[in-house]
Amino acid sequence: MEFLSSLLPAHVAEHAPALVVVAPLLMAAVAAIMPNGRLGWGVALLTTAVSAVLAVAIVVEVQTGGVISYAMGGWQPPAGIEFRIDNLNAVLLLLIAALGLLSTIYALPSVADEIAENRQALFYSAFLVCFAGLLGVAITGDAFNMFVFLEISSISTYVLVGMGAGNDRRALTAAYNYLILGTIGATFFVIGVGFLYMATGTLNMADMAERLPDMSDNRVVQAAFAFIIVGLGLKAAMFPLHLWLPNAYAYAPNFVTSFLATTATKVAFYTLVRFLFDVFWPDAPFVQVSFLWVFAVLGIIGMIVASVQAVFQDDARRLLAFSSVAQVGYMMLGLGIGTAAGVSAGMLHLVNHALMKGALFMALGAFAIRFGVRRISDLNGFARSMPFTSVAFTIAGLSLVGVPMTIGFWSKWYLGVAAFENGWWWAVAALILSSLIALAYVARMLAAIWVAEPHHDRSGGIASARAPWLMLVPMWILAFANIWFFFQPDFLVSLTNAAAEAALNGASQ
Amino acid sequence: MNPHLVLRVVAKLLIPLIVVFGLYVHFHGDYSPGGGFQAGVIVASAVILYSLIFGLDSAKRAVPTWFVKFLAAFGVLLYGGTGVATWLLGANYLDYDVLHPDLSHHTGQHIGIILVELGVLSTVFAVMMAIFYAFAGRAPDIPEGEW
Amino acid sequence: MVMVELLAERFNFIIVIILMMTGLYAVVATGNLVKRLVGLSLFQTSVFLLYITIGKVFGGQPPILPEYGGGHGESDYGAASTDHAAGAAEYAADTAHQSAEVLYSNPLPHVLILTAIVVGVATLSVGLALVVRIRETYGTIEDEAINKADYAVDSAGRGA
Numbered sequence: 001m002e003f004l005s006s007l008l009p010a011h012v013a014e015h016a017p018a019l020v021v022v023a024p025l026l027m028a029a030v031a032a033i034m035p036n037g038r039l040g041w042g043v044a045l046l047t048t049a050v051s052a053v054l055a056v057a058i059v060v061e062v063q064t065g066g067v068i069s070y071a072m073g074g075w076q077p078p079a080g081i082e083f084r085i086d087n088l089n090a091v092l093l094l095l096i097a098a099l100g101l102l103s104t105i106y107a108l109p110s111v112a113d114e115i116a117e118n119r120q121a122l123f124y125s126a127f128l129v130c131f132a133g134l135l136g137v138a139i140t141g142d143a144f145n146m147f148v149f150l151e152i153s154s155i156s157t158y159v160l161v162g163m164g165a166g167n168d169r170r171a172l173t174a175a176y177n178y179l180i181l182g183t184i185g186a187t188f189f190v191i192g193v194g195f196l197y198m199a200t201g202t203l204n205m206a207d208m209a210e211r212l213p214d215m216s217d218n219r220v221v222q223a224a225f226a227f228i229i230v231g232l233g234l235k236a237a238m239f240p241l242h243l244w245l246p247n248a249y250a251y252a253p254n255f256v257t258s259f260l261a262t263t264a265t266k267v268a269f270y271t272l273v274r275f276l277f278d279v280f281w282p283d284a285p286f287v288q289v290s291f292l293w294v295f296a297v298l299g300i301i302g303m304i305v306a307s308v309q310a311v312f313q314d315d316a317r318r319l320l321a322f323s324s325v326a327q328v329g330y331m332m333l334g335l336g337i338g339t340a341a342g343v344s345a346g347m348l349h350l351v352n353h354a355l356m357k358g359a360l361f362m363a364l365g366a367f368a369i370r371f372g373v374r375r376i377s378d379l380n381g382f383a384r385s386m387p388f389t390s391v392a393f394t395i396a397g398l399s400l401v402g403v404p405m406t407i408g409f410w411s412k413w414y415l416g417v418a419a420f421e422n423g424w425w426w427a428v429a430a431l432i433l434s435s436l437i438a439l440a441y442v443a444r445m446l447a448a449i450w451v452a453e454p455h456h457d458r459s460g461g462i463a464s465a466r467a468p469w470l471m472l473v474p475m476w477i478l479a480f481a482n483i484w485f486f487f488q489p490d491f492l493v494s495l496t497n498a499a500a501e502a503a504l505n506g507a508s509q
Numbered sequence: 510m511n512p513h514l515v516l517r518v519v520a521k522l523l524i525p526l527i528v529v530f531g532l533y534v535h536f537h538g539d540y541s542p543g544g545g546f547q548a549g550v551i552v553a554s555a556v557i558l559y560s561l562i563f564g565l566d567s568a569k570r571a572v573p574t575w576f577v578k579f580l581a582a583f584g585v586l587l588y589g590g591t592g593v594a595t596w597l598l599g600a601n602y603l604d605y606d607v608l609h610p611d612l613s614h615h616t617g618q619h620i621g622i623i624l625v626e627l628g629v630l631s632t633v634f635a636v637m638m639a640i641f642y643a644f645a646g647r648a649p650d651i652p653e654g655e656w
Numbered sequence: 657m658v659m660v661e662l663l664a665e666r667f668n669f670i671i672v673i674i675l676m677m678t679g680l681y682a683v684v685a686t687g688n689l690v691k692r693l694v695g696l697s698l699f700q701t702s703v704f705l706l707y708i709t710i711g712k713v714f715g716g717q718p719p720i721l722p723e724y725g726g727g728h729g730e731s732d733y734g735a736a737s738t739d740h741a742a743g744a745a746e747y748a749a750d751t752a753h754q755s756a757e758v759l760y761s762n763p764l765p766h767v768l769i770l771t772a773i774v775v776g777v778a779t780l781s782v783g784l785a786l787v788v789r790i791r792e793t794y795g796t797i798e799d800e801a802i803n804k805a806d807y808a809v810d811s812a813g814r815g816a
Contacts, residue, residue, distance in 0.1 A: 015601070026593075029583075030582065073602065074604030165789065165793070169806075172793060176787065179783050180693075184696070191706065203764075
């Protein structure tokens with residue numbers, strides 16, 4: 001990583017925080033006027049690669065040199081808009097950029113298959129806007145700017161989800177419902193930010209964090225807290241607010257699902273961490289109450305109820321979407337524990353979940369492009385039809401359950417340890433129960449793939465096909481990461497520990 | 510005799526005025542209320558008025574769809590390009606001061622704002638037109654009388 | 657009397673709350689997709705009003721420098737100060753207090769809301785575009801009818 005970032009000229013590295021967001025925003029305009037989908041893809045690939053390199057440079061810079069603050073337009077914070085990167089959002093930046101790049105590699109065959117040729121360039125343009133918006137949310141240090149980036153990414157997401165209409169008309173209603181709920185969430189968030197601005201007179205989050213502890217009795221601040229939690233909870237698909245997610249993930253184009261499942265809710269979760277621990281402060285009475293009675297309880301209900309719902313799904317992608325809701329429950333539980341270990345475990349699960357869900361959705365996309373399947377019963381015997389894809393799917397599926405030898409084990413281990421340290425044995429019990437239910441739904445899919453009778457082609461042999469290389473490579477990188485980081489967990493654990501440290505002590509720095 | 514004669518004449522008189530007013534709002538944007546966003550909407554409203562009176566097809570002849578698409582991208586690039594220019598000149602992104610050496614009069618800020626607003630004008634105009642074309646271009650499947 | 661004064665003082669906020677709840681109710685209560693978007697817009701608009709209310713400083717003037725009347729050339733000094741006022745907008749009210757000569761309204765919430773309006777317009781147009789597509793695909797914009805149509809397809813698919 002150090003080697004990569006040392007390649008960048010100093011002039012570029014110094015302005016990397018701005019460029020990492022600006023590059024995809026500008027290239028989205030370029031992609032929009034590209035005459036065909038291949039060129040649009042080329043632009044998208046180039047851009048995500050550039051952003052990934054810049055993100056790595058930023059992360060290295062943060063790890064060696066501490067917090068980076070970049071003043072947009074030269075207006076110094078707190079008055080001007082500040083891009084501020086500490087150890088907490090550095091993780092997110094790295095995650096979004098890496099998965100954005102992998103998803104883009106994957107996109108070419110998948111999008112060519114699902115989207116009409118004359119719309120592909122615009123499709124990539126919308127993707128780049130979404131990518132830029134997500135990076136912007138992760139990087140900005142200004143609360144209102146965060147709202148704007150959140151909406152930039154969300155509005156382009158509605159479009160991307162709606163593009164699935166060519167395959168299944170329900171994509172339209174899914175996108176519409178997502179739009180309604182997402183906008184309500186964003187509006188709640190902006191009401192909360194307005195209240196905070198009323199109380200503190202600033203929009204810079206670091207500045208807010210300094211001023212807020214003096215006003216814990218202020219009702220405006222408390223109302224702001226409630227509005228922000230509900231708004232961001234909607235965006236992050238926190239349990240009772242998750243209703244938009246299953247359909248949106250199930251009917252969006254495959255590439256969109258694998259990109260969104262790995263990044264969009266993760267970014268919303270990051271904003272929750274940012275507000276709970278950094279902007280507000282965890283010792284405030286109303287924040288304390290929310291840990292136990294909002295995040296822990298709803299997180300646990302979410303991870304059990306959504307897992308049970310997942311077991312009864314027919315549609316493979318819908319099943320994984322419900323599983324995503326359950327995984328958000330794990331992260332919320334980590335938040336609810338409220339200690340550094342808990343936040344670290346939540347962040348670790350965030351990264352791990354992105355790696356495993358990315359591989360799973362990519363594998364489903366590969367099944368779909370060759371055999372046009374989406375129901376679990378259609379996955380019969382795919383171990384023999386598409387062995388490479390099936391193995392990747394299996395590794396990621398086992399990781400989702402939390403089997404040892406995969407990173408899913410570490411995230412549950414650290415979460416369990418953090419809960420136990422806090423004396424929350426019931427949370428550990430719920431964790432185990434939910435993992436067992438996860439085993440049930442993953443087993444359903446794996447049984448169909450490995451045990452059931454395979455498809456036959458016309459001549460009676462087993463129909464077999466290999467997914468395009470561009471799909472296999474990113475899928476296998478993710479599947480391999482699922483195993484690799486089990487044996488080398490130090491890299492991820494140190495990243496997330498530093499993130500939790502930054503979240504809890506951010507205000508005092 | 511054309512039944513819409515009055516409308517046509519009035520519209521032909523009004524449209525240039527609307528466009529000029531839009532440009533006025535735009536070029537005052539750097540030091541008084543106004544700017545590219547408002548101006549873009551005003552200019553777009555002139556074209557929309559034109560298409561309401563003279564029909565969508567003649568509006569598309571005046572402002573073709575490929576031009577709209579191009580202009581939308583061009584505006585974003587102009588805005589971002591201004592930022593890139595300030596970056597290449599050695600300052601922070603969108604720090605307009607480096608655009609002109611005359612710091613005491615903030616000429617750089619003026620130049621920067623005008624360029625950025627020009628980008629906003631093109632994009633807002635183009636996007637308003639694109640939205641209008643997208644909605645108006647769809648053939649109504651409900652007969653005229655049944656709305 | 658105290659009650660009336662209290663209400664009069666918070667008149668804007670009462671309107672904001674009424675609009676907000678009306679909008680939210682419309683989103684929840686109606687099955688018509690277009691009406692839902694209308695409710696959503698109303699909901700967003702109430703937030704615009706909330707921000708504008710925050711920006712009001714009693715006795716404050718519009719934050720435009722009054723001596724600034726002429727064209728570009730003669731008034732560059734004035735423009736410079738305007739730039740600073742915009743940049744340090746968060747503290748505009750404070751600085752205005754400190755300089756104590758002229759009291760300005762806080763322009764920052766207006767700028768924020770301009771951005772939020774753009775976001776609202778974008779959301780609305782994407783939403784309407786989706787409704788148009790839904791109307792073309794399903795032939796209806798009533799939520800229940802759409803669900804029924806999807807359910808019919810789904811159960812037919814399962815039977816086959």
